[in-house]
Amino acid sequence: MTRRLQSDYAVLAADVNELLPELHRAILAAPSGLQPRYAALLARTYRAADAIADKFGYYDLSARIIDLMQTAALQSEDDLLAGSVAYVRGEIYFASQDLDAGRRMLTSAADKIRVSMSEAATATYGTLHMRAAVMAARAGSALRARDHIEEAKQAARQVNEGVHLGTAFGPSSARIHQLALAVELGDVGDALRLASGWVPPMAMPAERRSHFYIDLGRAFHLADHPARVLSAFREAQRIAPEHVREHSQVIDVVDHLELITRGELRDAFARFSAGLVKSQGRSAFGL
Known part of the structure; x- marks a missing residue:
């Protein structure tokens, strides 16, 4: 794990x-x-x-x-382990872009959990709503996204930040997802406000910390600050290089900025891009 x-x-x-x-x-x-x-x-x-x-x-x-x-x-x-499987199953809906169906699946799994049962139950409930919030935001449903993230934040206030049944969850994890929501919804002001003066704690797993800097870089991209994009992506890469090098959102932003920037900054993006691996959505069965 x-x-x-x-x-x-x-x-x-x-x-x-x-x-x-x-x-x-x-x-x-x-x-x-x-x-x-x-x-x-x-x-x-x-x-x-x-x-x-x-x-x-x-x-x-x-x-x-x-x-x-x-x-x-x-x-x-183990009913809670079944809930964590639903969290992972969300990946299928992200990949297929069937986001509303995925959000409903996650909500249904969360509704089956008795939050008062244990800290692990509260955390599992929160992680499901955290992922549902991102799905709703990516689908352009701001109200649903905010409803889900509020459920996640409420659950996060009742647990210690840490790894619960294999998923990082707590107040800091909820904040990172709130930043992701703001970026998905194009709310640059809210995204930069959430990131201002705050960094993810060192005790948090590397993948989750790197997510913060990836989404911060995406926010700077929306705000038209390419130098800050590069700085954020470099920090994400420093924290979790294997996570960043094939991250589709990083690749999309870097490819775009390599095309539109000039001079030394363009060269810097080209060097960063050379370390990325650009997947073509491969199939294990050769399809």
């Missing part, structure tokens, strides 16, 4: 390759009382595998892995 949250994909791929067959064998060989525990470990391992598939653009493989993750979560008999 730590390697996934730190965007250490190369090492993660090797670990997952060894763990998956071992965990499947363990479930088959274990007495019935231990099978749910091994199934929960299997679900978390499939989540790590999905992070790699989704990151590198193998969206059909990602969808298949998420189905396997869901099966393992059901075997675990």
Whole structure:
């Protein structure tokens, strides 16, 4: 889990390759009382595998892995783990751009959680609304996006910032998602206000911290401050290089600014662009 949250994909791929067959064998060989525990470990391992598939653009493989993750979560008999699977399943809807259906799926999963049950339950509820907020914003539904982020912020106030069932959540994570919402909705003033004088805490996982600087760079792009875009993206790259190098939003912004800037700044964007890997939405089955 730590390697996934730190965007250490190369090492993660090797670990997952060894763990998956071992965990499947363990479930088959274990007495019935231990099978749910091994199934929960299997679900978390499939989540790590999905992070790699989704990151590198193998969206059909990602969808298949998420189905396997869901099966393992059901075997675990852990309702909150099922909620975390719904959070991951949101990736499918982002990839297909079926955003309203994805938002409804996340909302339905959140509605099944008894928030008062535990801190993990509150955090899972909050993460689902956090992701639903981004989906609504990307679909252009500002009111729904703000409703969802308010639900997430309310949940965040009741938990400690940290990693809950594999997802970073808490007040700082909610703030980073609020910045993402502002950027998706084109509200430059709100985006820059949210980022002004604030940095994500060092204890936060690298991937989430780098997200903050990616969205800050996108906000500076909307505000027509290309030098600040480059500075923000460089910081995101410093924190989590494997996360940034294939990030589609980073690539889109850098490609655009490389075309319209001049002189030393254009050269700087060209050098930054040379370190990016531009995926073509690959298919694991050659489609």
